[in-house]
Amino acid sequence: MRRLALVAALALSANAYPAQAQAVAETADPYIWLEDIYSPRAMAWVEAENARSLAVLKADPQFAGFYADALKIAEATDRIAMPRQIGGQIANLWQDGTHVHGLWRITSPAEYEKAEPAWQTLLDLDALSAAEKANWVWAGADCEPTAERRCLVALSDGGEDANIQREFDLATRSFVSGGFTLPKSKQWVSWETPDSLIAARDWGAGTMTASGYPFVVKRVKRGAPLEAASEVFRGKPDDVFVIPRTFTDGAGHSEVVIMRGITFFEAEFVRVTPQGTTPIAVPRKSTVTGLTQGRLIFQVNEDWTPAGGQPISAGSLVAVDPAGKAAPEVIFAPGPRQSVDADEVAVTQGHVLAAVYDNVRGRAMRFTRTASGWQQSVLPLPDNAAISMVSSDRASNTAYVSVQSYLLPTALWKVDAAAGTAIQIKQTPARFAADGLVTEQFMATSKDGTKVPYFITHRADMPLTGTTPTLMTAYGGFQISYTPAYSGVTGKLWLERGGAYVVANIRGGGEFGPAWHEAGLKTKRQVIYDDFAAVAEDLMARKITSPQKLGIYGGSNGGLLMGVELIQRPELFGAVSIQIPLLDMLRYEKLSAGASWVGEYGTMANPDEKAFWLKTSPYSNLKPGAPYPETLIWTTTKDDRVGPVQARKFAARMKEYGLPYLYYESTAGGHGAGANLKEKAMTIALEMVYFQRRLMDTK
Template sequence: MQFRHVLLMGLFLPASAWAAAGPVTDPAPESTTPPAFLDQIEGKQALDWVRALNDHTFSVLQGDPRYKQLHDEALAIAQSHDRIPVPHVIDGQVYNFWQDATHRHGIWRRTTPASFHTAHPDWHTVIDLDALSASEHKNWVWKGADCLEPEETRCMIGLSDGGEDAVTEREFDIPAGRFVQDGFTLPTSKQNLAWENRDTLLVARDWGPGTMTASGYPFVVKRLKRGEALETAQEIERGVPADISDNPEVFVDGEGHRLTLIQRGLTFFTSSYSIVTPNGLQKLDLPPKSTPVGLVANRLAVKLDEDWQPPAGPKLPAGSLVSIDPANQNAAPMMIFSPGPRQSVESESVGATKTGLLAVVYDNVRGGAVRFTPTATGWSRSDLKLPANVAVTLIDAGPRSDDAYLGVTGFLTPNELWHVDGTDAREVKALPAQFDASNLVVEQQEATSTDGTRIPYFIVHRRDMKLDGSNPTELTAYGGFGVSNVPSYSGAIGKLWLSRGGVYVLANIRGGGEFGPAWHEAGRKTHRQRVFDDFASVGRDLIARHVTSERRLGIRGRSNGGLLMGVEFTQHPELWRAVIIGVPLLDMRHFETMAAGASWVDEYGSQSVPAEAAFLDKISPLDALRPGVKYPEPFIFTSTKDDRVGPVHARRFAWRLKQLGVPFLYYEDTEGGHSGTANLAEIAHEQALEAVYLLKRLVD
């Protein structure tokens, strides 16, 4: 989906002591239905309940003598001025959003490319979110800028009050450096927009009753002209409430060609596309599981997530990049890139430049970058020279030039920023080491899952690690939505965990995109038990190799990874001593009616399909909790402002644990949304809480 908005332990308390620490508003123990007040996201009774749990967690974790040092270390890393500014080139200038100790909400700033490449760029503040929040009595969180192309003189700025996905959009004049008086302003909504021209926006948003899908996203796209009231905007496309979301997209190439599309999200992974023409909408002939990723020389580049037999030409395999001529859909598509069995490319890792297409390609979970250039008969390929055995991220590319920026990183390789000029790439910035890695090494191992599939995983550990089962180990994975988990540098993990003798493990389980669409499909819907088995198999493999033991093994995941943690907590409580469950889905019987849950039916399945309902009921962590089982003490965290998954999943799970007398720690941040806390101080706070929890559970 093309959404813009849209990578540790307390002491055991006996049941009597925990009951005394909790609120007194819970129903009688014999009730197994979570109380209705938990569903009232910001209701007084619910927030009082949350505060009581937060206070207990803070007393246990912040009361630990190690907390202050861990917090100070995490905060120093989060607020370090040595961090690499993430660049976005707009109108020939480099823009960056920055937060530090002085700028809690953050500043949007700019400098020249020449200055940006120096050690100390000369930044000019464009928008001060702290000042804006104070003047407007809001808790503004930055959600990005959508800019008019190719001119890039006007941008729509997305601001969220507290970090939720719903945003307010305001027009900003780039040359003047200020919001446009009486310019385009879109009130708060989950919404997406595209610039049709300087004076016209295509907007999908909440237009009033009956215009939002069951998932809480818009399915009506309208054309809004400058000076026009929202209520008079012209409707140009209407989906149906069963859609996931309908959204406009505009592609511009370096030759000035412009292609305006309407994406109708039929399911989370399938869409239909229509071209906006002066005479109305014209269907674009693409397979449902495909994503347009850029326009080059009037050729539309498309990522395929299923095999496609086009009207002309040979069958094209899933995982490929191809190009089509939008003006002549009868012409055979051209192959740009066809991945091998251990290779993959993701839609978010492809970007069009003025004369070519830049793509990040992974081979056995190791990244590289390739430039593709259109020729008379197809596309030519040039591999960029980058470091080996690293992860690569496409950070910025656009149709005005062949310049682009790539991120290069690894578990022990501090983040680097590389500037691409055509086929030449060079490092322009590097993050100083944030922890001592001189005695650390990275291995890639494989575990055998229950069905015989080999599951790769990375393990980061001390060079002199003894294989005696005594090493405290944190294992993490995601395993869903075709999202790849790749190596990355984390100062917090290095400083707070690895430097204290911990082992860090990243598993590339099925459900992700590490090896293309088939790897994802293998773990979707009723096949999802493979995902859970893969993860448990990696845990057992670590124990079998004597890296760690059940006493020293902890796991962590968030969002879909939070669901993974909930399942592992209930299916294999004997394997883990620490379980961190972040912003999770845990009530899989009812997820479709919670927050944006209906949008994920294509990933998880639906209660309306008997076989899928039976599977969801079986694996739902909330429903799998049983009395008399010896569970490890988990740390659960969520956000009140999460309007994507929502905090109700975590609340219901915590309530049920308390009812069963199972000790747990719970933290609900009152801001930040699903993607994380809203400011650096809160990020450091959460990281320190997790680190204390891990040390208490796995080291003490």
């Protein structure tokens, strides 16, 4: 392990501006050839790196057991088949050891509540993949909202964001001959009527943004070729994306809404009418989540005073008349330590449901529109847990909600939104022994004095001697909240073995609403990295763990977080796993969908933002001879969102500098750990072997 005195002397200062970083950043990149993702030279490099690292990790005597346990949990047949309500039925996409690609299947609501429902297969993706010699990964289904009998099924090649879409008939359980078919593209498609679609996709030259997403929306009519599609809306080439969505409520109102994403966080909204498109008067920092009683439900992420109306605070849920004839109605305004995740808002026939978090502890709430305003009540579900709106139905008041925490296995509750009642109908069996384990919430003090909450799950009799092997994770970006979640593999492979598990709710996320996110945007981002380091230091101040026993991991933006922590504070950590990461922040805008994230990270065209990343970008700030712990870097070839190239280049530079690292690249999986359960279990097992070797198998 590292000698701490040497590490402390050599550690990089977070506020330093290393001359070497600027020199490295402004010289020719010797590893730019790795950006040619599928070139023979690049793939040969991947094959060699995989062989070297797998020879270490798979040869470890613990690997076989870890893989078996991870796969058993992933493929367990007694896990909850999460419901999707379609046409009064319950649909589900199911994967297990036999159905690797998955079965799309359906049953009745009454049958679904049985311990062993009788399912009817709609589509066998394994059979389809074999017949078409493809590696089809389920990318979802969008069903025509009036009758809900025909759906657009999206299929991805190996897990990419790009997909194909085909019309599927639920009654005949087959693709519709001569039906709607949209070839491979990054695309968003929504039903306008049973015989027409509204689609944003690659229509040919000049229709995709610099981020690689569509900005032209067209109407596709049944029986007509794509070439005959008529334009409905056009954004701009420097937008991030343009997304059409259709919303239908329980009273039969329907609204086609187009979101023009000017940046990742700012958008203009228009409604599609027979006369054309008209703007919807909402702030640019807003998200549309549903439709009820003819009102669109938005979450507004900036303070807003509507014309002639009262001020509305950032983070509020608001009901908006799309025609602009009535004033916006506030559904719920969160307090300073509260938040609502727009992804966890559901609309039933007559109510709005939402997960509301107070100091990162969730509860489910119901909102009802009345003549005197919106009334709210708390649904009778467990508090202090993570609440997810699994499925809701515009044609009824039935919704399904999942509840989980670090030690509470996921349970599924059926909600009657009209009565305001809920009953638990399914429970996932425990995947690890939780006896003697506890979860606590602590506060760390960041460098600027901000209080940063974190959860730690550990043995109740954990010795306060700084000797507990501890895994710590966070995300810190894009207003994404890390809420309490049950992880069978973390419990089985880590907690059962005496380790502790920490989730840090650092700035950049959405745990305390838009302000918590915006505190770390662009050149203010150092506070995110300071928050994470402060939690690590707090763990040590409490004598829970020590640098030799603390491992950290994170993916995507969280992978960037791990890279920065490795560069800035290597003395704090004994192991670092960097997953599907951004790491070359001086070129990120030119790689995959990187241009879409300028609203989060800034642009190299801005001198101040470039100066920040010159001193912060992990790829540019690696130092030869620095005392970094052996680092695990993993990614996937098929990731067309962040892409594998940043991980590749970082590993190549570590090799050039003689720094210790392991590298693994799965050849499928998209922006994740694998394309199927077996591939995901493989990646988990490799990572856990790495952490065991670094943190548990040492004195």
